[in-house]
Structure formats: structure tokens, C-alpha cells
Amino acid sequence: MIGFLLKGLLRDRSRSLFPLLTVASGVALTVMLHGWLYGVLNSMLDVNAKFQTGHLKVMTLAYAEQEEQFPNDLACTGVESLLVELRNEFPDIVWTARIRFGGLLDVPDSTGETRAQGPAFGMAFDLFTATSPERRLLKLQQALVRGRLPHQANEILMSDEFARKLGVGIGETATLLSTTMYGSVAMHNFTVAGTVVFGISAMDRGAIIADISDVQRALDMENSAGEILGFLDTLQFEKERTEAVKMAFNQQHSDPDDDFSHTMLSLRDQNGLGELLDLIVMALSLVVGIFLFVMFIVLWNAGLMASLRRYGEIGVRLATGEDKGHLYRAMLLESFMLGLIGSALGTIVGLAISTYLQNHGLDFSSFSKNSSLFMDNVFRAQVTPGSYVIGFIPGLIATVLGTTFSGIGIYKRQTSQLFKELEV
Amino acid sequence: MQDSVQIEARHLCKTFPMGQQQVVALEQVNLSFREGEFAGLVGPSGSGKTTFLNIAGLLDVPTGGNITVMGQPSDGASHKAAAALRNRHIGFIFQTFNLLPVYTVFENVEFPLLLQGMPKSQRKDAVWQALEWVGILDKAKARPSQLSGGQSQRVAIARAMVKRPAIVLADEPTANLDAKNSHNVLQTMVKLNEELKTSFIFSTHDEKVIQYLKRKISLEDGRVVEDSEAEARKHEAELQ
Structure with a gap:
């Protein structure tokens, strides 16, 4: 039938x-x-997560309140020991220190006079250590369009659009004008090693990427960093896992009465992402x-x-x-x-x-x-x-x-x- | 041979709601049909012919009185029981043939046997035999759209007859046929009635059909106004 x-x-x-x-x-x-x-x-x-918030982020309470202004004067100090502590306490999470900073990028001519200038948004992290997750996380090799990745001190990557706008070529010098952690003027010469395109408008407009130790020297932030980012080993955001880590960390480290105590935020707590x-x-x-x-x-x-x-x-x-x-x-x-x-x-x-x-x-x-x-x-x-x-x-x-x-x-x-x- | 009663209607009534009113389709109809009858319900449109056939075929239920078909009273019979009765004992032939267009002639005729769960080899034999009865063996593989009106009605007869039913209810079977085809179809039915003793009950107002009937029952406004068999019995009784 x-x-x-x-x-x-x-x-x-x-x-x-x-x-x-x-x-x-x-x-x-x-x-x-x-x-x-x-x-x-x-x-x-x-x-x-990769460019801004991490799955988790550790900052000082004061830095967290004004995060959008990159207040590096309120950054975490003793970052190396803090990283060791985090890696021991939460070994299934990849921890990495970053400094975000703003400033003016000045391109001098052969006489040292300003040839071009533009506002820059900077991001510094561990570019050189073999165990650093950053190159892989941000897919720097794929993003590279001209030159090469930095492999020695004071070399930077610039967004390709920004480099073209300032007319700066590979191997040329660009001077960062910014403020140190203590509020004084910072001036540091970098060499442009390569240019990158991430396919993200916010990054491609005017970003520079430097190694964290160079920026720590430039901004007088020895053993300090604005933020420590944590990424789950799966590289996928998981609400429950991040909340558990956050609670455990904050219970131990966060003190609402101490502006410089450390606090941990999850991706959902930042930039209204939640x-x-x-x-x-x-x-x-x-x-x-x-x-x-x-x-x-x-x-x-x-x-x-x-x-x-x-x-x-x-x-x-x-x-x-x-x-x-x-x-x-x-x-x-x-x-x-x-x-x-x-x-x-x-x-x-x-x-x-x-x-x-x-x-x-x-x-x-x-x-x-x-x-x-x-x-x-x-x-x-x-x-x-x-x-x-x-x-x-x-x-x-x-x-x-x-x-x-x-x-x-x-x-x-x-x-x-x-x-x-x-x-x- | 014509002793056993197959259909017996007593005080049968049927009304249909039409707006606020009730239309009477059948009123106090008393009729009985015995094995091997070749009878017709005759009358104008709206006289209740099709309604009676629907009730006799257990496709509809009366609003009053009762009807017994093959010994089974219709009141209280479930859908399933009614379907089983139709499947075993009743065949239908329609004015518009109503063949299933996507199936071949063979498959159309085979369908009632599939419902009975008959094994394939028996089914095949039964279908070929039914097609032979109605003389369309050569059209077994054709689709209904490839058949003439007369051929289509023959397939419909084969479909109704393939399961060897006790009764075939034929609703205006010649209405869509020309005179020649009407006679051919009717002769086929007469032959099956005589050879297989299958009862045929028609609803018709076609003179061509009426001339073949052995029993003529006239309906008017839902009432039986004439029954040739009853007249004959009465006449016989008077003679005696």
C-alpha cells in the first residue's frame, strides 16, 4: 500500500x-x-575579544572606570608577577599583557622637520617571545601587506591606510608623541617594519602596533601594563566559564576601597557588550x-x-x-x-x-x-x-x-x- | 435465488439544514433490495435518489428511521465498520467516473484489493479478470486521461466489481456518456448481474437506463411514489 x-x-x-x-x-x-x-x-x-576586551581582562579598579581614555597612569604595576600568579591560578586560560595608548605620530623629513603628522591609536603586546600568543591571535602574518613583522626593538607595524596617509615607507622613522605613566611628555622614535590591514575599520584607520617592552620604555611603564587579557583555551567565549574565573579572581584580589586593587571583567562587562x-x-x-x-x-x-x-x-x-x-x-x-x-x-x-x-x-x-x-x-x-x-x-x-x-x-x-x- | 435481503430501509428520513430551514431529502422511505436485483431509483433532480444511495452505501447517516445493509444496521456503526462493509460488500460507480488520474487503469482497478490486503498474485489475477469482464484488457497500462468516456466508465465498473461485491450502487452512471456507450456500459452491467449475481441499484432519470431495469422505484420529493415490484406483488396477490 x-x-x-x-x-x-x-x-x-x-x-x-x-x-x-x-x-x-x-x-x-x-x-x-x-x-x-x-x-x-x-x-x-x-x-x-581579540582586539579589545579579551574573554577576561584584569585592570586596576581606577583604570577600569576610565578605560576608554587609556589612562595608563592608572595601569597595573608588577605585571610580571601578576602574570605568573594568573597562569598558576588559571592554567587553562591564556594570559597576555597589553598596553593601549593614544598619541601623535610624527614623520620627520631628512632634516628632522615634521613631514606629516596624525593621531594614532596604539596597541603594545609581546611581539617577540616565542611563547607569545599574540601573533597567532591577531593573525599578524596574514594581516601584513608590506614589509615584515618586527623582530627587533623599536620596530612597529602601522595600519597600511595610516602609513599611506602619512606617506611613511618601510624602514622609515616615525616618532610617537604621547604622555608617560607619570604625566610627562613622551617622545620615542620607532622604525616602521611593515604595514597591516586587519579588515576592521577601527584598526585600519590609524593603528600602530609595537612590542610591549618598547612601549613600556617609551611611556615609562617599566613592569606595568594597562590591562592583562585572558583567552579561554578554546578561543570561544563561554559565559559560564568566564564568570566563574572572574568571581574567583575578584573575591581574592578586588577591593572596592582601593582604586589600585585589581579587578577582572569578562567580555560581557565591557563596552556594553553584554x-x-x-x-x-x-x-x-x-x-x-x-x-x-x-x-x-x-x-x-x-x-x-x-x-x-x-x-x-x-x-x-x-x-x-x-x-x-x-x-x-x-x-x-x-x-x-x-x-x-x-x-x-x-x-x-x-x-x-x-x-x-x-x-x-x-x-x-x-x-x-x-x-x-x-x-x-x-x-x-x-x-x-x-x-x-x-x-x-x-x-x-x-x-x-x-x-x-x-x-x-x-x-x-x-x-x-x-x-x-x-x-x- | 432472490430470497436474501441485502438492504432494508424502514421509515428512512433525511433532512439537510439549509440556512434557517431544513430541507427534506427523504421522508418515510420503506424499501428492501434482495440479492441479484437490477433496480433503479427514478425521479427528477432533488427527489432523493442520490441521498438514498449515499445512505445505502453508508456514506451518509439518516436523520430518522433505520437501514440495514448486509445484515448490519447503520445506526451506531463506526466509520471503521462502515468502511469495512463498503470495502467487502459495496461497489460504487459515479457519474463522473472519478478515476485516480495519476494511476494506470490496472492500478485504479487494483486499489480496492490493496485495501483488502490481498496478496499480489491473487490481486493481479483478479484485476485481469475484472478488465476482461468489461472488455478493456488492452487499456491496462493507459492513464485515465487517455481513455474515452465509455472506456473510463468501464474502468469504473471494473473497479467496483473487482472485489466481487454483493451490491453495486451506481449514481447516474450514463449521464456523461453518449447513447452507444450508454448501451455498451449497461449491457456490461446486465451481464455481470446475470453471471455473478451482483445486485445493481441505480439512481437515474435516463430513459436508456430505465429500459434495462428489472425493478423501477419512482421517487418524488423524498417519497416512494411507485415501486414496480410492489405493484407486481399486489397484482399477483389479487390474481390469487
Whole structure:
């Protein structure tokens, strides 16, 4: 009997091909949308963590309050011992010290006079030690467009756009004018070793990257750093794990009455990212929810139309002696098979498009030129384990539910009424 | 041979709601049909012919009175029991043939046997035999869209007959056929009635059908106004 019904289903394209295409396209869109939104959200988290917040960040209480102004006069001192302590206490987290600083970058001519000048945002970390995670975290080698990575003291990387704007070439000198940890004027000569493009507007506009020991000397911050960043070994932000580490650290080190006591913040505590994440997750859930609902309605309607169109066939089958329960179950089985095959097809198509978007992405740099947000200019989808199953929710459930509800009409109608409709 | 009663209706009533009013389709109908009948319900549109066939086929339920089909009273019969009764004992033939368009002629005829769970080899034999009865063996692989009206109705007859039902209910079976095809189809039915002793009950107002009937029951406004068999019995009784 199942073979007989399947034969009919395959031969009647309006019952098989059209619903199959509807289900498959809806599912493909759902998978794509899920992968895309998930990818963008994860990329945002990743970029923020790597360039700004870490998964965890240790600062002094006072520095944390004015963090956006890079108040290096309030930086942590005794960083080396603090790093040792953190690595011992939380060995599954990668700890690294950073100094963020602002200043003016001056490019002198051959006579030492200013040739070009521009405001710079600087980031200093361990560039030279073999065990330093930074080169890998920030993918410096991939970001390099001219020159080479620094390998000796006082060499820096500049954002390519900034270097071109100032007209500074590889091997040329650039002088940083800033303030020391103690408030006096700092002036330090660097050599431009290479230029980089990160694909993040906030970094590519005017960033310089230096080794932390050079900047410690330049800004008089011996054994000090503005912040110590911690990254989970998985390199994926995990709310529960970071909260546990934060609580443990703060209980031991943080003293609200001491501005220079150390405090640990998680990614969610910084730059309003927690609220932003919650908002984005809510918006994503809403978008995906609405999409699923629309899909549900479309597929339900398709099931309803298919059932209504088949009243004639249903009437004949009932007259021939098929009982309503058997007929109803056969229709449900039919829609289940359509939903399953359609969902599988849609998932394959959706995954293929998501994988393409994961590898190639879409470049939105022209829209984020002036953005100060730490976001990748290329938005990429991300294929996750969820991508393999998300499409089956609208595909399978909506199709079967559609038939379930539309099939109730068959139950409620008198068989003879079906015949009247059949005769029309 | 015509002793056992297959359908017995007593004080059968059926009303349909239409807006605020109730339309009477059948009123106090008393009829019985025995094995091997070739009978027809005759009357104008709206006289209650199709309603009676629907109730006799357990596709509809009466609003009053009762009907017993193959010994089973219709009141209280579940959908499942009614379907089982239809599947085993009743065949239907419709005015518009109602063949399943995506299946071949063979598959259309095979369908009632699939519902009975008949083994494949027996099913095959039964279908070929049914196609032979109605003379369309050569069209077994054709789709309904490739058939003429007469051929389609023959397939419908084969589908109704393949399970060897005790009763075939035929609702205006010649309404969509020309005269030649009507006669061919009716002759096929007469042959099956005589050879297999299957009862045929028609609803019709087609003179071509009426001339083949062995028993004619006239309906008007839901009432039986004439029953040729009852007349004959009465006449016989008077003679005696």
C-alpha cells in the first residue's frame, strides 16, 4: 500500500515536486539565515575579544572606570608577577599583557622637520617571545601587506591606510608623541617594519602596533601594563566559564576601597557588550522565530491546499472502503516523507551556500568606513552543528502540522459531503 | 435465488439544514433490495435518489428511521465498520467516473484489493479478470486521461466489481456518456448481474437506463411514489 501511495505521490508533481521545492527553499533560507546571523555574531565577539576586551581582562579598579581614555597612569604595576600568579591560578586560560595608548605620530623629513603628522591609536603586546600568543591571535602574518613583522626593538607595524596617509615607507622613522605613566611628555622614535590591514575599520584607520617592552620604555611603564587579557583555551567565549574565573579572581584580589586593587571583567562587562549581545541574541531569535513562523504558515498552507485539491481522490478512496483513520495516517506519512526529503534537500543547499559564505564572506567595508565598532568588514556565515538540524524544524514540523490541521477537515466532513465536492 | 435481503430501509428520513430551514431529502422511505436485483431509483433532480444511495452505501447517516445493509444496521456503526462493509460488500460507480488520474487503469482497478490486503498474485489475477469482464484488457497500462468516456466508465465498473461485491450502487452512471456507450456500459452491467449475481441499484432519470431495469422505484420529493415490484406483488396477490 505504501508503495502504491508513493507511486502516486511521485507521479503527481503538484503533490510532490511543488511542495518539495517549497519545503526545500524555505529550509535552505532558514539554514542560510541561521548560519549567517550566527557567523556575524560570532565574528563580532571574536574581533572584540581579540582586539579589545579579551574573554577576561584584569585592570586596576581606577583604570577600569576610565578605560576608554587609556589612562595608563592608572595601569597595573608588577605585571610580571601578576602574570605568573594568573597562569598558576588559571592554567587553562591564556594570559597576555597589553598596553593601549593614544598619541601623535610624527614623520620627520631628512632634516628632522615634521613631514606629516596624525593621531594614532596604539596597541603594545609581546611581539617577540616565542611563547607569545599574540601573533597567532591577531593573525599578524596574514594581516601584513608590506614589509615584515618586527623582530627587533623599536620596530612597529602601522595600519597600511595610516602609513599611506602619512606617506611613511618601510624602514622609515616615525616618532610617537604621547604622555608617560607619570604625566610627562613622551617622545620615542620607532622604525616602521611593515604595514597591516586587519579588515576592521577601527584598526585600519590609524593603528600602530609595537612590542610591549618598547612601549613600556617609551611611556615609562617599566613592569606595568594597562590591562592583562585572558583567552579561554578554546578561543570561544563561554559565559559560564568566564564568570566563574572572574568571581574567583575578584573575591581574592578586588577591593572596592582601593582604586589600585585589581579587578577582572569578562567580555560581557565591557563596552556594553553584554547588553548588546543579549539584544542581538534576542533580535536574532526574533528574526529566526518570525522566519520560522512565516515558513510554518507557508508550508501549512501548502499542506492545506494539497489536501483541499485532493478532496476528489479522498472521496473515491473512502467510497472504495478505505477508513478515515487509514487515509489520514497515509496523508500524514506522505507529508512526513515530503517534509523529510524537502528538509534534507534544503539543508544541503543551505549548508552549501553557508559554507561558501563562510569561506568567502561578503565585504561590507564601504558601509563601515567610519565605524569605531570592532567588527570585521567582511561578514561571514558560520556552519555550526545547529545548521544541520535547524531547517528540520520548519521543514518537517510545519509540513506535518499543516497536513494534520488540514486533514481534520476530512474527519469533520460527512463522507457524502466529500462526494458533493467531488462532483463539482 | 432472490430470497436474501441485502438492504432494508424502514421509515428512512433525511433532512439537510439549509440556512434557517431544513430541507427534506427523504421522508418515510420503506424499501428492501434482495440479492441479484437490477433496480433503479427514478425521479427528477432533488427527489432523493442520490441521498438514498449515499445512505445505502453508508456514506451518509439518516436523520430518522433505520437501514440495514448486509445484515448490519447503520445506526451506531463506526466509520471503521462502515468502511469495512463498503470495502467487502459495496461497489460504487459515479457519474463522473472519478478515476485516480495519476494511476494506470490496472492500478485504479487494483486499489480496492490493496485495501483488502490481498496478496499480489491473487490481486493481479483478479484485476485481469475484472478488465476482461468489461472488455478493456488492452487499456491496462493507459492513464485515465487517455481513455474515452465509455472506456473510463468501464474502468469504473471494473473497479467496483473487482472485489466481487454483493451490491453495486451506481449514481447516474450514463449521464456523461453518449447513447452507444450508454448501451455498451449497461449491457456490461446486465451481464455481470446475470453471471455473478451482483445486485445493481441505480439512481437515474435516463430513459436508456430505465429500459434495462428489472425493478423501477419512482421517487418524488423524498417519497416512494411507485415501486414496480410492489405493484407486481399486489397484482399477483389479487390474481390469487
